Amino acid sequence: MLANLKRFFNKDAADTTGNGNADREYKLRVAACALFLEMARIDEEFTDEEMETILGILKGKYGLSGEEADALIAEADRELEESVDLWQFARLINANYSVDEKIEIIETLWHMVFVDGKMDQHEHYLMSKLKNLLRLSQSQLIDAKLKVKNAD
Numbered sequence: 001m002l003a004n005l006k007r008f009f010n011k012d013a014a015d016t017t018g019n020g021n022a023d024r025e026y027k028l029r030v031a032a033c034a035l036f037l038e039m040a041r042i043d044e045e046f047t048d049e050e051m052e053t054i055l056g057i058l059k060g061k062y063g064l065s066g067e068e069a070d071a072l073i074a075e076a077d078r079e080l081e082e083s084v085d086l087w088q089f090a091r092l093i094n095a096n097y098s099v100d101e102k103i104e105i106i107e108t109l110w111h112m113v114f115v116d117g118k119m120d121q122h123e124h125y126l127m128s129k130l131k132n133l134l135r136l137s138q139s140q141l142i143d144a145k146l147k148v149k150n151a152d
Contacts, residue, residue, distance in 0.1 A: 028096055029062060031089035032105055033076035035130065038086060039112045042122045053115050057108055090133035102134045103144055110148040 036057065040050040058069040083089070093102060109130065113123045131141040 024096065027092055029058075029072060030076050030079055031092045032108075033058065033072050034080050034083075034089045035086065035105065035109060036112060037073065037076055037080060039109050039123065039126060042126045043120050044122075045116075047116065049115050050112065053112055057111075061108075086130070086133060090130070094133075094135055099136070099140075102136060103140055106130065106134065106136060106141060106144045107148055110145050114148065 033054070036054050040046050040054060054073065055066070055069050058064050058072055059066070062069075062072075064072065079089075093105065097105070106127075109127065113119050113127065119127075127141065127145075131138065
């Protein structure tokens with residue numbers, strides 16, 4: 001079942017000679033989605049607008065169908081439930097993503113923060129924590145925030 005889901009999410013990687021690329025890409029997508037879910041839930045108000053934002057990100061960034069995005073969210077949610085903290089997700093991202101790709105994740109997270117038009121103390125705390133976990137500087141965090149705010 002898990003192997004079928006992995007192929008489902010990464011049709012291009014499934015065509016390669018080994019299954020390692022598909023497995024790695026799938027795990028990275030789950031890790032990124034877990035961070036998106038954590039950000040959406042941190043203020044204890046997981047709105048329909050936040051869910052639609054996550055679905056839009058998954059469909060746009062990864063080219064997933066609605067069904068595929070729903071399945072990825074379900075897997076990320078399961079992984080979050082089983083995890084002790086966010087380190088396992090950040091470790092995987094750090095091992096496989098460039099600084100620019102990690103900044104893109106932070107920009108996406110900032111977009112999620114501002115879906116409701118404001119940032120609360122819990123969201124602020126989580127952004128700071130994720131900056132550290134993803135080994136980014138304060139200036140990179142602020143630059144990403146300004147880029148997102150100025151784009152709206």
